[in-house]
Amino acid sequence: MANSRSPADVHTLSNCSRRAIEYKLQTIENCSCLRTDYSGPVNSTYLPSHFLNKTDTCTLKHENYTFCNKPGTKNNEAYVIGCSIACCEIGTNNTPVILAPDGTKSDKCQLCLSGKCAKETVTSSSSGAEPVVVNESLS
Secondary structure (H helix, E strand, C coil): CCCCCCCCCCCCCCHHHHHHHHHHHHCCCCCCEEECCCCCCCCCCCCHHHCCCCCCCECCCCCCEEEEEECCEEECCCEEECCEEEEEECCCCCCCEEECCCCCCCCCCEEEECCEEEEEEEECCCCCCCCEEEEEECC
16 A cells, blocks of 8 residues: 555645646746745645735845745755745845645655755754755756
């Protein structure tokens, strides 16, 4: 019965939804992440419709924004929590939660950032407060 888990919060995109997201990302040049207006904990029931209409305000080439692993701390790689990525505005303590462009919630989440995909692997945190996530490049 391996690989038969089916969590209640898994959302499988239809082909139509996938095409809509792919088109949206193609129209945003140099897109690295899609910012939401939400800065609280990750909600496991997000659907693609929650971020398709959000404005892209976070790219690695945008001097005012960067990936971060905690408020105000710049990071070269995305900090991932349950299929979302954290992004912060340089010089502030704001850490908006950014949804992964594919919008999926599953054990095999694909995080596609600027055309690069990563496989998410969650391990236990020493503090137990939040998961530690390691991105393994698939390229």
